[in-house]
Amino acid sequence: MIRFEHVAKRYPGGIQALSDVNFSLEKGELAFLTGHSGAGKSTLLRLIALLERPSRGQVMFDGRNVGKLARRHIPYLRRRIGVIFQDHRLLSDKKVFDNVALPLMIAGVSYGEIKRRVRAALDKVGLLEKENMYPPMLSGGQQQRVGIARAIIGKPPLLLADEPTGNLDPEMSAELMNYFLQLNELGVTVLIASHDLELIRQLGRRVLVLKDGEMIDDLPSRQIYTGDAHGTV
Numbered sequence: 001m002i003r004f005e006h007v008a009k010r011y012p013g014g015i016q017a018l019s020d021v022n023f024s025l026e027k028g029e030l031a032f033l034t035g036h037s038g039a040g041k042s043t044l045l046r047l048i049a050l051l052e053r054p055s056r057g058q059v060m061f062d063g064r065n066v067g068k069l070a071r072r073h074i075p076y077l078r079r080r081i082g083v084i085f086q087d088h089r090l091l092s093d094k095k096v097f098d099n100v101a102l103p104l105m106i107a108g109v110s111y112g113e114i115k116r117r118v119r120a121a122l123d124k125v126g127l128l129e130k131e132n133m134y135p136p137m138l139s140g141g142q143q144q145r146v147g148i149a150r151a152i153i154g155k156p157p158l159l160l161a162d163e164p165t166g167n168l169d170p171e172m173s174a175e176l177m178n179y180f181l182q183l184n185e186l187g188v189t190v191l192i193a194s195h196d197l198e199l200i201r202q203l204g205r206r207v208l209v210l211k212d213g214e215m216i217d218d219l220p221s222r223q224i225y226t227g228d229a230h231g232t233v
């Protein structure tokens, strides 16, 4: 589903965030992306989500080179990707309900259907009673969960999550990971950037390891990752 071929990303100002990254993620896989702060995890996710373009190499999504995609095709591809951002990216002047409904409104879904699906998604993340509140009235963890509901509402075949458990307590983190596993079992491809090595280890899934912009390891499912070998923690 995703293939990186010799991908490099240099930001204006000269920061080399990624260099010569190669990996692929098959349809239906769930993998973690880990590495130290500044290793390039968010950049890698942003390249897949078409929020950045590579400086070199090719990012392939569903067999298409996304770096070469015509502007008019971008909205279609973006709708196929649910993104959970580290900083939530909620609209603070819109109610929780409207924040979650946004992808469906853009897709032209009927109001009745939007209402049903938004309520179901908010229920899933335990926030149904907050639907009429505004994001600044919620805790960091609750805002994160609104972002999760918004990412999954359009039933995207690919889900990208950037530190989704960063603001959550251990119980909520475990619940969220279980939810990602459930979505994955339903066929959703999932890539999760995370520092939470304990949780990653417990789940025993594939782990991609970035260090200083290079992909230094790709550990298959079930192999226990200690995090010590490359000093990534």
Ligand SMILES: Nc1ncnc2c1ncn2[C@@H]1O[C@H](COP(=O)(O)OP(=O)(O)OP(=O)(O)O)[C@@H](O)[C@H]1O
Pocket: 011, 012, 013, 015, 016, 017, 035, 036, 037, 038, 039, 040, 041, 042, 043, 044
């Ligand atoms: N928009 C940007 N402009 C310039 N430099 C950037 C930009 N975004 C990220 N960088 C730089 O690129 C490098 C990789 O950053 P990135 O956010 O991808 O790392 P990360 O592994 O996600 O880190 P963290 O775990 O702290 O979120 C860092 O040196 C960062 O300062």
